[in-house]
Amino acid sequence: MAMAPLETKIAAANGSVRQRQLIIILLVAVALSAAPFLIYPMFLINVLCFALFACAFNLVMGYSGLLSFGHAAFFGSAAYISGYCAKTMGLPAELAILVATSCSVVLGLIFGWVAIRKQGIYFGMITLAMAQVVYFIAVQAPFTGGEDGLQGVPRKALVSAMAPMSDRQSYFFVLAFFLIGFCIIYRIVHSPFGHILRSIKENETRAASLGYDVDRIKLIAFTLSATLSGMAGAVKAIGFQLATLTDVEFFMSGEVVLMVLVGGLATMTGPVLGAAIIIAMQYYLSEFGIWVKALHGMIFIVCVMAFRRGIVGEIGAYLSRRRGASD
Amino acid sequence: MDGWAIETSGLTKSFVGFVAVNNVNLRVRKGSIFALIGPNGAGKTTVFNLLTKFLPPTSGRIMINGQDVSALKPHAIARLGVSRSFQISSVFPQLTVHENVRVALQRKNRDDFNFWQTDRCLSVLDERVEELLAAVGLGDYARHQASDLPYGRKRALEIATTLALDPSILLLDEPMAGLGSEDIKGVSALIRSVAQGRTVVMVEHNLRVVAELCDWVAVLQRGQLLTEGSYADVSANPAVIEAYMGNSHA
Numbered sequence: 001m002a003m004a005p006l007e008t009k010i011a012a013a014n015g016s017v018r019q020r021q022l023i024i025i026l027l028v029a030v031a032l033s034a035a036p037f038l039i040y041p042m043f044l045i046n047v048l049c050f051a052l053f054a055c056a057f058n059l060v061m062g063y064s065g066l067l068s069f070g071h072a073a074f075f076g077s078a079a080y081i082s083g084y085c086a087k088t089m090g091l092p093a094e095l096a097i098l099v100a101t102s103c104s105v106v107l108g109l110i111f112g113w114v115a116i117r118k119q120g121i122y123f124g125m126i127t128l129a130m131a132q133v134v135y136f137i138a139v140q141a142p143f144t145g146g147e148d149g150l151q152g153v154p155r156k157a158l159v160s161a162m163a164p165m166s167d168r169q170s171y172f173f174v175l176a177f178f179l180i181g182f183c184i185i186y187r188i189v190h191s192p193f194g195h196i197l198r199s200i201k202e203n204e205t206r207a208a209s210l211g212y213d214v215d216r217i218k219l220i221a222f223t224l225s226a227t228l229s230g231m232a233g234a235v236k237a238i239g240f241q242l243a244t245l246t247d248v249e250f251f252m253s254g255e256v257v258l259m260v261l262v263g264g265l266a267t268m269t270g271p272v273l274g275a276a277i278i279i280a281m282q283y284y285l286s287e288f289g290i291w292v293k294a295l296h297g298m299i300f301i302v303c304v305m306a307f308r309r310g311i312v313g314e315i316g317a318y319l320s321r322r323r324g325a326s327d
Numbered sequence: 328m329d330g331w332a333i334e335t336s337g338l339t340k341s342f343v344g345f346v347a348v349n350n351v352n353l354r355v356r357k358g359s360i361f362a363l364i365g366p367n368g369a370g371k372t373t374v375f376n377l378l379t380k381f382l383p384p385t386s387g388r389i390m391i392n393g394q395d396v397s398a399l400k401p402h403a404i405a406r407l408g409v410s411r412s413f414q415i416s417s418v419f420p421q422l423t424v425h426e427n428v429r430v431a432l433q434r435k436n437r438d439d440f441n442f443w444q445t446d447r448c449l450s451v452l453d454e455r456v457e458e459l460l461a462a463v464g465l466g467d468y469a470r471h472q473a474s475d476l477p478y479g480r481k482r483a484l485e486i487a488t489t490l491a492l493d494p495s496i497l498l499l500d501e502p503m504a505g506l507g508s509e510d511i512k513g514v515s516a517l518i519r520s521v522a523q524g525r526t527v528v529m530v531e532h533n534l535r536v537v538a539e540l541c542d543w544v545a546v547l548q549r550g551q552l553l554t555e556g557s558y559a560d561v562s563a564n565p566a567v568i569e570a571y572m573g574n575s576h577a
């Protein structure tokens with residue numbers, strides 16, 4: 001009998017949590033729909049593409065503990081392939097994205113296959129070396145347009161009945177892909193597989209002694225991450241009508257690390273926030289040119305030294321500390 | 328339950344400059360509790376690492392339940408029903424106590440590549456997790472983070488995780504190390520009860536525990552098998568006494 005009040009309390013708490021979640025989802029939906037009428041749509045498209053890229057990268061760096069320095073290879077190559085399919089072959093945007101994303105699956109498997117047996121920094125070095133090969137191909141191959149890249153990629157999609165989409169329409173097009181990608185990542189992280197992945201990140205030896213084929217599970221996680229990174233790049237080429245060497249070069253691999261670290265490693269929303277901050281800096285501080293990169297470097301140092309959990313991670317830790325104290 | 332759970336022949340492991348395990352022939356009878364003892368640095372943990380393939384042998388052969396396991400990797404050994412604990416307790420520090428055991432049960436649940444379902448489906452494992460935690464006296468700690476547990480309880484957690492796999496062969500590397508006398512009694516009783524229908528190989532420095540639990544004792548010294556037999560025989564062997572005394576004075 002004494003248990004009854006407690007149980008009702010818990011039920012009520014669960015109910016209010018459910019309610020609060022619903023309210024948050026509604027608010028986010030309203031904000032996302034209103035955003036392109038308040039903010040420059042191309043800026044939002046940029047943020048969404050990199051937010052998806054950062055979330056996908058977080059799957060490897062945050063949730064698997066694998067340090068990849070080569071993720072630009074997936075993002076950039078998919079941007080080229082999607083741009084090429086849409087521009088030269090005249091495929092609808094959705095199909096171009098599908099083709100490019102499928103290519104990222106293969107590229108991810110190849111990278112993973114070669115690198116996964118290596119630990120820590122060696123893993124990073126191998127991914128970096130392979131990404132440099134991809135960069136070299138992008139520089140040399142005839143269809144990438146060399147220094148100019150692929151410009152004027154058409155934004156003709158099946159959903160727009162192959163009519164060119166406006167910036168604002170493109171925003172919603174990109175948003176749809178972002179949401180699909182984000183939900184897939186959420187599902188992976190909160191799946192039975194996601195729990196095993198966490199255990200491997202925590203203690204690889206122990207996971208192996210429990211019978212988990214650690215290399216294969218890491219390979220799957222890496223390939224999923226590569227696939228979604230590729231999707232981000234493919235969508236970016238459409239939304240931005242542009243695929244260039246910037247997308248595939250080493251600096252891009254570094255930038256996505258920064259986004260994840262600033263926002264919060266192994267958090268769901270951290271990479272989104274991190275991407276928004278870094279992209280906003282590029283936009284609004286662009287007159288300072290090269291100094292923006294110096295600022296990036298400084299932010300990186302501050303993150304590593306002062307708040308390792310990133311913004312979302314620190315807030316989460318603060319909240320759970322307070323909850324702990326009030327108990 | 329006839330025959331040998333583990334057989335090694337000519338098992339050897341050399342590291343740069345010296346031989347940690349030297350031509351060891353071990354046979355562990357199915358269903359027995361087998362002790363591997365010896366002074367510090369004798370190579371006991373290395374033998375465990377060889378048996379579970381965490382280290383590749385330099386030479387020699389290992390048979391588990393009559394099967395040659397030379398080509399297998401550690402996870403495949405685990406899948407043969409061999410489950411081990413580690414000398415320095417090995418848990419998943421950032422997971423809760425409950426999750427630590429559950430992740431072991433997930434392997435039997437064939438979850439390895441299940442990345443499309445929600446983790447709510449894991450609740451079917453909760454009951455078994457609670458049973459296992461209760462068996463090692465951790466029932467009240469289920470929601471704690473593993474890293475917050477004191478050392479003795481981490482050991483208990485590791486044993487619960489090891490048992491979760493329902494192994495046919497259990498390898499325990501110093502299960503009593505760091506435990507108080509009360510906990511030692513508890514874990515001894517636990518080992519005795521789980522040994523029903525299983526084979527247990529344990530490395531243990533606490534000779535009272537060995538005397539009480541083990542059917543067979545093998546003594547390792549500087550990588551070599553010194554002698555083996557019942558505890559009474561082995562403990563009366565002058566060479567064994569010498570090995571232990573020599574070491575404790577060194």
Ligand SMILES: Nc1ncnc2c1ncn2[C@@H]1O[C@H](COP(=O)(O)OP(=O)(O)OP(=O)(O)O)[C@@H](O)[C@H]1O
Binds near residue numbers: 342347365372414
């Ligand atoms: N990976 C390794 N590389 C080099 N030497 C090693 C390695 N692992 C163990 N050794 C050495 O092999 C010898 C045997 O070590 P092992 O850990 O097997 O001893 P042990 O019998 O378990 O000792 P203890 O009772 O202290 O746990 C030691 O001298 C140790 O330093």
Ligand SMILES: [Mg+2]
Binds near residue numbers: 371372373414
């Ligand atoms: Mg040892």
